[in-house]
Amino acid sequence: MSGGGFLQDLSWPALAISAALILINGAISLALRLKLEKKLAIAALRTVVQLLAVGYVLGWVFAVDRWYVVLAMMVLMTLVAGRAAGERSRWTYKQMGADSIVSVWGSSWLVAAIGLFVVLRVRPWYEPQYVIPILGMILGNTLTGVALGMERITGELQSRRDQIETLLAMGATRWEAFRPAAQSAVRAGMTPVINAMSVVGIVSLPGMMTGQVLAGQAPEAAIRYQIVIMFLISAASGLGTVSVVLLVYKRLFSAEHRFLYWRLTET
């Protein structure tokens, strides 16, 4: 299958058949009385609607091919990812949303810039065919790292309050008191990418690579892209996790080496 391939013209009936497979899940839900039918139906509908919508939006962005449209799209994707990253924690503080967005934004754009301009050398810089999917993949994983890091750091600070205050009372600096919680949170945030990197190609074939191969590209070429992507993803995810943990540190520990625990509230 040189170049094109039969998959390019995936027909609507074919899509409908695959969509009908969701009925299997529905049947499971009914058989086991999981009461998930409604949720399944909504989730399935969302998949179709969201992907169709994004297909049209991307088609339009590609066709318009203007830097400001691409940039606006990038900002929108980043804001959505940043917001989602901050909505998971049980313990929150006032500026949590802003800190999540800053962490996701800073780390993903920095790493995407390195990937697009230094590694892949995309010309022009806003070439949407590259910029949007690559930023999207980085954002998806950074979001996970930041969300896990945020969830863990706030949870750890809450549950370790006694330890933190004991350390501070013994003369620990705010950083010394914060460090054990930070280590645990950064570890949690980086675990998914480490796991993903360990099994990639053996257990899982990443979506991008699969897509490229299905679309007719030689596996070796697809793999080279995938290696780049894996490292971009892990770098951005690690940076995002560390930066969100540091932002939480700035918010919850004062220069007087105090733990401002009252700023953490339960959602």
Place this chain on the structure above:
Amino acid sequence: MTPADTPPLLRAERIERRDPVAGSVLLHPASLELRGGEHVVLSGPSGAGKSVLMRSLALLDPLSGGALLFRGRPVPACDIPLFRSRVAYLRQRPALLGGTVEDNLRLPFELKINAGRIYMRERALELLEAAGKPPNFLAKEGRDLSGGEAQVMGLVRALQFDPEVLLLDEPTAALDPESTAQVETLVLGWAHARSTEVATVWISHDPAQGARVGTRHYRVIAGRLCSADGVVIEAVAA
């Protein structure tokens, strides 16, 4: 120099605390002086502000007003860890930091503030003996400690650094009489050996204990520091 010329170890000048969220008053302006050799006991109803006052004395919570002087000087932010290593605050339930009793005793030596100090087992054993604990107490796992044992561990952890002021927040409130006696013996023995060099502040609900461990007595009632017979020491500023 006569004692009156030397600045007190700790001097609180109309220190005040408000709830950082609600803004309500937790501690009305309170003034207190603590000189070497003095042993102050704070009593009063639960929730009246004894712990608030004591945490303020350790600079653990931000003051809403007033000033705290250590040896006559305010403590700049960068010196607060040093200050806290000299003015040791012990909470009612000491936090265990993982591992055995000895691991817990060693841990603070890793802090920057204690760089250059080395953990000495003999010193730890000496303090433990004063509290009636055998040497094998060191090997006990932190999670297996009873409330009284944890309190002894917390005290030894603090006392091995020879602080100048010891702030004890209800150290024996949850302990049986035997553990209470051990804690008192340990602290009083330590303090008496240093006579006028150190001072202690105890929060206690038990008048008998107050009489045993204190040389000066205060009550904290509804956020106000009062004399032992309940008279407000400092009037609220208009």
